[in-house]
Amino acid sequence: MPAIHEVATLTTKGQLTLPKSIRQALGVDAGGKVAFDLRDGEIVVTRVGAEHHDPAIGSFLSLLARDIEAGRHIHALPEDLARAMLAHAGRAVDLGEDIDGDVDL
Incomplete structure (x- = not known):
């Protein structure tokens, strides 16, 4: 997967909007679930519940x-x-x- 760098703004309610390029790369739409893993100070975001990415x-x-x-x-x-x-x-x-x-x- 190609490297993608996007910036999102955290709202006062602690919410983020995943940028479109990230949603497309993960293959998630509205209602889709993503997981956040904190690893050595970095957050890794992955799609939840999908067996195949393609x-x-x-x-x-x-x-x-x-x-x-x-x-x-x-x-x-x-x-x-x-x-x-x-x-x-x-x-x-x-x-x-x-x-x-x-x-x-």
């Missing part, structure tokens, strides 16, 4: 999940990867976990 990626992953759940074969992937995806459909996956073996990109 709606196109979220839609693609939903489509892929439906195909996997339906048992459709994924021909563009290596067979061992497709089997692993099918074996883990509907289960939580730790993306920070170490990968066993070689990986071709």
